[in-house]
Amino acid sequence: MTDFSVLHTASAVSLVILIISMFVVFIRLQRGPTLPDRIISLDVFSTLTIGIIAAYTVYTGNPVFLDASVIVAVITFLGTVAIARYLERRR
Amino acid sequence: MLLEWIASILLVSGSIFMLIAAVGIVRFPDALLRMHASTKAASFGTLLMLLGVSFFFAKLSIIWESFLIIAFIFLTKPIAAHMISRAAHRQGTPLWEQTEVDEFKERDGRGMEHE
Numbered sequence: 001m002t003d004f005s006v007l008h009t010a011s012a013v014s015l016v017i018l019i020i021s022m023f024v025v026f027i028r029l030q031r032g033p034t035l036p037d038r039i040i041s042l043d044v045f046s047t048l049t050i051g052i053i054a055a056y057t058v059y060t061g062n063p064v065f066l067d068a069s070v071i072v073a074v075i076t077f078l079g080t081v082a083i084a085r086y087l088e089r090r091r
Numbered sequence: 092m093l094l095e096w097i098a099s100i101l102l103v104s105g106s107i108f109m110l111i112a113a114v115g116i117v118r119f120p121d122a123l124l125r126m127h128a129s130t131k132a133a134s135f136g137t138l139l140m141l142l143g144v145s146f147f148f149a150k151l152s153i154i155w156e157s158f159l160i161i162a163f164i165f166l167t168k169p170i171a172a173h174m175i176s177r178a179a180h181r182q183g184t185p186l187w188e189q190t191e192v193d194e195f196k197e198r199d200g201r202g203m204e205h206e
Contacts, residue, residue, distance in 0.1 A: 007147065010099030014106035014140070021106075021113035028116050028125070036122045036179035040129050043171065044116060047133040050160070051109055054140040055102060058147050066144065066156055073160055077167040084174035088181055 011059040018052050039083055046076035098146040105139030108132050121187040122179050130172045137164055 025048065029041040053069040115128025141157040148154075180195060 007095050007099050010102050014102045017103075017106040017110050021110040024110070024113040024117055034122060034179070034182075034184050036175055036182070036184055037125060039175055040122065040125050041116060043175070044112060044129045044133055047129075047137055047164075048109060048113075050137055050164070051106060051140050054137075054144045054157075055106065057144055058098070058102060063148055063150075063153050066153065066160075070156070070160055070163070073163050073167070077163075077171055080171040081174055084171070084178045087178040088174075090182075 007058060011055050014055045015052065015059065018048055018055060022048050022052075035087060039080065039087070043076065043080050046072060046079075094146055094149060098143045101139050101143030101146060105136045105143060108136030108139060112136065121190070122184045123176055124187065126172055126176055130168055134164055134168050137161070 022045065025041050025044050029038055029045075032038045032041060049072055050069045053065055053072065057063060057065045109132070112128050112132035115132065116125050119125045119128055138161055141161050145154040145157040186193070
């Protein structure tokens with residue numbers, strides 16, 4: 001039982017750290033002076049989402065949630081590339 | 092017992108790396124410097140956290156799946172960063188005033204101006 005509580009505490013601590021860093025990134029998303037800054041912060045949002053899913057998988061002990069992070073990784077890349085192409089064409 | 096300690100240390104250190112990336116995004120003065128924080132530190136934090144997940148479950152299917160995510164992230168993050176930085180340069184995003192080398196501007200005569 002003590003072995004389980006170590007991982008429980010560690011995953012809860014990493015969830016709290018990731019949510020704090022999400023709020024920190026949100027400052028840049030709200031304040032960012034140009035459009036590429038906002039795209040960068042949205043990209044980091046998706047990476048933080050993958051981290052949150054990984055920590056939540058350990059927190060619940062249910063490996064089904066790890067499938068969602070594959071989808072998030074794929075969709076994020078497509079979205080970032082699409083926004084960058086649009087930004088390049090705009091001028 | 093040992094595997095769980097390794098998994099918890101990897102999880103917490105990966106999330107600390109992501110917090111460092113978030114602080115760097117807020118603190119750095121320039122879009123391209125912010126991309127330095129977002130790409131490297133956040134990818135390395137994801138690597139550490141997914142290694143922690145695969146140490147926790149220690150099953151072959153979970154290890155394979157987390158290594159799939161790691162490989163995909165490390166293949167696609169540099170491409171996405173390259174495209175964002177090229178779009179930002181073409182659009183004329185202002186640089187930090189202590190930037191010294193801008194080879195695109197020397198070659199093309201256009202690009203970013205110092206703010």
